[in-house]
Amino acid sequence: MSTATTTESAELxxxxxxxxxxxxxxxxxxxxxxxWSTSMTFGWRAILKIKHVPEQLFDxxxxxxxxxxxxxxxxxxxxxxxxxxxxxxxLPGILVMSVVMITMYTGVSVNTDIEKGVFDRxxxxxxxxxxxxxxxxxxDALRYTIASAVMLTVGIIxxxxxxxxxxxxxxxxxxxxxxxxxxxxxxxxFGLMLRTEKSVxxxxxxxxxxxxxxxxxxxxxxxxPGWLQAFVNNSPITHLASAVRGLxxxxxxxxEVAWSLGWAGxxxxxxxxxxxxxxxxx
Numbered sequence: 001m002s003t004a005t006t007t008e009s010a011e012l013x014x015x016x017x018x019x020x021x022x023x024x025x026x027x028x029x030x031x032x033x034x035x036w037s038t039s040m041t042f043g044w045r046a047i048l049k050i051k052h053v054p055e056q057l058f059d060x061x062x063x064x065x066x067x068x069x070x071x072x073x074x075x076x077x078x079x080x081x082x083x084x085x086x087x088x089x090x091l092p093g094i095l096v097m098s099v100v101m102i103t104m105y106t107g108v109s110v111n112t113d114i115e116k117g118v119f120d121r122x123x124x125x126x127x128x129x130x131x132x133x134x135x136x137x138x139x140d141a142l143r144y145t146i147a148s149a150v151m152l153t154v155g156i157i158x159x160x161x162x163x164x165x166x167x168x169x170x171x172x173x174x175x176x177x178x179x180x181x182x183x184x185x186x187x188x189x190f191g192l193m194l195r196t197e198k199s200v201x202x203x204x205x206x207x208x209x210x211x212x213x214x215x216x217x218x219x220x221x222x223x224x225p226g227w228l229q230a231f232v233n234n235s236p237i238t239h240l241a242s243a244v245r246g247l248x249x250x251x252x253x254x255x256e257v258a259w260s261l262g263w264a265g266x267x268x269x270x271x272x273x274x275x276x277x278x279x280x281x282x
Contacts, residue, residue, distance in 0.1 A: 038135075039128070039134040039138060040135070040138070041135065042131055042136065044135075045135060045139070046135060046136055046140065049139075050143070056105075057146065059105065059143075060102060060144070060146045061147075063102070064098045064150050064151040067151075068091065068155060071090060071094055072086060072087050072090060079218075084158070087159055090218065091152075091155040093216065093217035093244075093245060094151070094217060095151050095172075095244065096176060096237065096244055097241075099147050099148060099176055099177075099180050100211075102143065103183050103187060104208055105140070105187075106191070107186075107187030107188055107189075107190045107191035108187075109136060110136060110187075111194065111196070111200045114191070115196075119132070123280075129276060130272075132279070133275060136184075137185075138181075140181075141177050141180070141181055145173065148173045152173075162249065163249050164247055164248045164249055164251075168252075175240070175244060175247065176240065176244055182268045183264070185268055185271035186267065186271050188275045189271050189274050189278065190204060192278040193278060211236070212237055215235050215241060216232060217241050236259075239263060240263070242256040243260045
């Protein structure tokens with residue numbers, strides 16, 4: 001009996017504050033991760049989610065192929081005389097339209113993680129706060145690149161020939177991915193602001209459809225009424241489509257590229273701070 005009591009007393013012996021502090025600080029504290037490393041880590045997390053749920057690639061593979069085939073053969077004969085002629089004008093525009101449209105899934109992913117409570121853990125970590133959102137966007141940049149490669153492959157099979165060569169094509173895709181990265185900040189804001197992923201999807205479609213269809217993606221704005229031309233000619237999607245079309249065609253349109261970069265910078269400057277304010281208060 002005395003032996004058991006002695007053992008129990010030894011096991012429950014109090015630990016002094018000095019010994020506990022010495023144990024906790026016996027080693028040097030690891031340095032705080034940099035903004036770049038945490039952003040890349042969250043970007044890798046987004047890519048791993050695609051690995052475990054490969055159906056997420058449907059919107060960057062099957063959807064772009066369907067868009068190219070449908071619009072080429074639906075409007076090609078009526079607008080340009082033949083699908084092969086029309087695809088020279090259409091492909092850069094439909095490339096812009098498809099990639100910009102799939103940016104809205106960023107907001108859906110953000111909203112889904114909020115509903116699962118994952119963000120509560122993220123906000124408790126000693127990391128650069130925006131890295132969570134930047135990681136989402138970096139992961140989605142890979143999806144945009146895949147979609148661009150798929151659509152270009154299909155377009156070349158159908159007869160598209162970029163006069164700008166490999167350099168023009170790569171420059172056009174780089175500008176498109178950069179713009180889409182900036183444009184996605186709008187959807188991260190909606191993902192934090194709205195309560196369900198269905199609401200995010202509905203609002204995103206309501207915003208993105210007028211922007212993409214009221215542009216020069218399908219036809220030259222010169223055929224439109226004057227009041228509509230005023231909107232279309234100043235749309236960010238029109239500037240981007242013109243820039244990508246020019247780069248791939250070998251024209252190097254400086255003004256349209258500058259407009260596209262300006263719109264991208266504006267989206268980040270306006271919606272980035274709003275997104276982070278909502279994130280910190282969510």
